Amino acid sequence: MFGRICPYCKERVKKKALICRYCHKELEPVEENLDGSLGLFAGFIGLAAGATAVFLYGYVKERRKWHQDDSSAYCLDESPDSN
Ligand SMILES: [Zn+2]
Known part of the structure; x- marks a missing residue:
């Protein structure tokens, strides 16, 4: 529970x-407090x-x-003006 295994020498060291x-x-470095929220954050x-x-x-x-629609509306809008 406490500590983790050193990847180099495979000895148990403090977490x-x-x-x-x-x-x-x-x-x-292990940010214990961020572990949960980090997973949540990643999921989010x-x-x-x-x-x-x-x-x-x-x-x-x-x-x-x-x-x-806009372009056709513009055409419709402008034709009465120009005429
Ligand atoms: Zn070591």
Whole structure:
């Protein structure tokens, strides 16, 4: 439960240790508190990215439609003016 295994010497060191007490290699810092929120954050980002992609796809598709509608509306608007 407490500590983790040093990847270099495979000895158990403290979880928050930055230097292995056995082989004195630098260890990756563990942000215990961020672990949960980081996973949540990553999941949220993935979700948001997916939603954004779907939204953008729909938006572009819709905008194409609007653009066509707009151009025809402009034509209709401008023809009575110029005549
Ligand atoms: Zn070590």
